[in-house]
Amino acid sequence: MKLNWFKYAAPATFYPLAGKLIPWFAWSGAILAVAGLYLSFFVAPTDFQQGESYRIIFIHVPAAWMSMFIYIVMAGWAAAGLIFNTRLSSMMASALAPTGALFTVIALWTGALWGKPTWGAWWVWDARLTSELILLFLYLGFLALHAAIDDPRRADRASAVLALVGVVNVPIIYFSVKWWNTLHQGASVSMTMAPKMAATMLLGMLVMALACWMYSIAAALARVRCIILEREQQAEWIANLAKEPT
Amino acid sequence: MIWKSLDDFIAMGGYGFYVWGSYLVTAVIIVGEILMLRARRRAVEKTRQAQLSLSE
Numbered sequence: 682m683k684l685n686w687f688k689y690a691a692p693a694t695f696y697p698l699a700g701k702l703i704p705w706f707a708w709s710g711a712i713l714a715v716a717g718l719y720l721s722f723f724v725a726p727t728d729f730q731q732g733e734s735y736r737i738i739f740i741h742v743p744a745a746w747m748s749m750f751i752y753i754v755m756a757g758w759a760a761a762g763l764i765f766n767t768r769l770s771s772m773m774a775s776a777l778a779p780t781g782a783l784f785t786v787i788a789l790w791t792g793a794l795w796g797k798p799t800w801g802a803w804w805v806w807d808a809r810l811t812s813e814l815i816l817l818f819l820y821l822g823f824l825a826l827h828a829a830i831d832d833p834r835r836a837d838r839a840s841a842v843l844a845l846v847g848v849v850n851v852p853i854i855y856f857s858v859k860w861w862n863t864l865h866q867g868a869s870v871s872m873t874m875a876p877k878m879a880a881t882m883l884l885g886m887l888v889m890a891l892a893c894w895m896y897s898i899a900a901a902l903a904r905v906r907c908i909i910l911e912r913e914q915q916a917e918w919i920a921n922l923a924k925e926p927t
Numbered sequence: 928m929i930w931k932s933l934d935d936f937i938a939m940g941g942y943g944f945y946v947w948g949s950y951l952v953t954a955v956i957i958v959g960e961i962l963m964l965r966a967r968r969r970a971v972e973k974t975r976q977a978q979l980s981l982s983e
Binding site for chain 1: 929930936939940941942945946948949950952953956957960961964967968971972974975978979982
């Protein structure tokens, strides 16, 4: 059987597929979040150094991962939109940006609330924190630039360039704790070293990260469906959709 | 069991403000995004229905 990958590159075929996928991602996200929160609060032990304040890690680290990962995926879709001139790719980039920005806000907010009891400061201008703040401005810049240009295809191209230039910031965030002296602790999970934390702590964090993944996919798919309807209102297939709300 | 009582759980070893402040704001942001998506969906749907009834 030959799979036609480009079939779903058309908004008309992707729209119903996305609609079918959303409940699966949303429900697995919800179930994983419940399991992750249970692990975070009732299974993971008290940290011997930081006491209970460390429990912020279970949202802080997954949110920070998502903020970086969503940016890379967003830039990837934006690049695909630029290179192949596919409308849906650019729409995916636009659909991901608000969710990525929100995860960046969550990472910064929980970081401040974790920094105060452990470092004695809500905020310090060190490499990790500053580059994460720049990530938020990149998301906001992407959204603002896209909103400022009336022609959606031109807006797609302009904001794609911005997204691609901003990608350079992501490795800076990731490696900032290695490259510069910083208050921020090192990577929580490393591919090359044995985990430094208790297995149940790590498990809680990974389950929460998976929950964030599922949620982000569901949110992005829901948003891209809105964007498709908004931008393709004149298309015949939309007029042919059943008249009851879909 | 890590927690002796509900009060103990809420106190979070003295870090209740920081821990619950993190979780509460995260919950508000996520619920907010879901509500905004729902509102956007309704707005699009409304325009679409209006256009459909015009074209008839």
